[in-house]
Amino acid sequence: MIKKNIAGFDLSHTKSNQLKRILDCRLNQASNSPYCHTAYWDANHFNLENATLFKNATISQQKEILRLTSQGILEEAYFIEKAGIGYMAKMVLLSETTEERMLYSLFSADETSHLAKIIPFLENIPIDTNAPFLQLLADVVESEDKSVILFVLQVVLEGWGLSHYRSLAKECCYPDLSVVFHSFLEDESRHHATGVTLFQQQSLNLSSQRAILEILTSFLEMIRVGPQRVVNAVEMVLGDLSRSQKIKLLEELDTETHSNTRLSILRSLISKQGSVFVSELEERGIFRGYPAHLCVF
Template sequence: MNQYQKTAGFDLPHIQSDDKLRRVLSSALKSRLGNDPVSPEFMSDRYWDAAHFNLEKVQVFQDSSQQEQGEILRLCSGGLIEEAYFIEKAGVGYMAKMVLLAETTEERMLYALFSSDEVAHLAQISRFLPEKDLVGTEDPFLRFLADLVETQDKTVLLFVLQIVLEGWGLSHYRNLAKDCLNPQLSSLFEGFLQDESRHHGTGVTLFNQMSVSQASRATIIETLALFLQMVRVGPQSVVSAIEQVKGHLSRQQKVSIFEELDTEIHSGTRLNLLRSLMRGEAAGIIVQELEDRGAFQPFPAQKCV
């Protein structure tokens, strides 16, 4: 079995819209979410403008035709929607797993409720996806996430996923909501924040009650070093979208694009946020080890290619 058919469920297929089970699910979701379809006039393939991606600073983008600019923005926007879809899909499996790892009745009840939150988020974000089944992904961050949720070490899960990644996700969703051109989608991301804040806060509470073993600490450090490396290399997806539309880019062209995207500032801001999330007595050694490795230092444009 492919690893993504497990907790993250990235390879799980969708059933047909006329399937009886689909109708039962729709009825259950309606009782939770109400009848809230996406208004056709609000549907789009470009939900964020060039400024959100810093593309107004990129010369090759500015020199492109209106059609090419539109396609680049479509790819960038679509990437954000698909990423949110897979994150929420993984969240359903993760919260279900934490139900089984719960050590008290109340903890089990909380995680069962959290799984329901993730189901609601998944259903809502799916309404903004094209009419296609998203099965599987090669995105490096999502593959990292799929690997992470398979671990059986609860300490690692709480610190890396609920404290660091969910904390980072709060800032990410807040920015998506603020810059989104679509009122319904912006409202949707705003609505996610209260739930995600509760998930993050629970992770902080549970982690602070734990004693962190040397083995768990070592795993946390290695896992976060890998994740921070992805952040350090800058907005790779934006450069990839440009190359898909414009054709092959030379190394020097990519370096120039990363420079115009202010990649060190872009990555540095995110790395500082991630470091600020690693609070508490038990986190001190983790942060120090990552600092010693230079894991919070963004790469210059030349090293992003």
């Protein structure tokens, strides 16, 4: 079996100080880490201010919950940008014109810069890629169907990334990190716009349509189940929660509103270039968030 490596999730970081110095010089950034043992987003960002378990926790427990949720956001961004480097490099090889190849070469450099800016804020370099979203991302990156990867990764996910990073930048409590996420927006907008342009030039056959539909269904199902990362962080700090405690926590996190807001954004992104998919997804009820009791497994 061929090992999947376009996303590069299994690539380790070099131990060569000389190579690191060369990279830092090329990136024009210092190698020292600004990481501090703190939360980069507050309780309001995660809707935790209304959660009884959080409010009744000690101050130190609250800080730890917020630290874990903040690191979770950064770890996900780390893997997304890491996969982006490989994806853009792959698109260099799939390019059909010189200009397209030039653009994707520049885009790969953008993703490299993004990853380098995120790493210093991580407590540790993450190695766990078992998250369902990251597994889905790795599978899509490996696809050989250009229309599928253009639509899913650049039209939908890059478009989603714009909204996501804008929110992270706006609500971040740590000015240096807020500036980092703000700096991604222009690049993400350019990547998304290029994906839209190139996707419009593709001939979408039935096989590609089915592949896109199934990938979107899997991705949107992950959004429908609400802020599972927040629930996991609370449980890691406070100990095992009963099913009823998890349901109450999700209700207090307003999980349906949380999911529906995100699903609405994604529906808009999909409908602009893939209206053919929207009716089928709506028939499946994919654009509606689950109530709290269906988000606990």
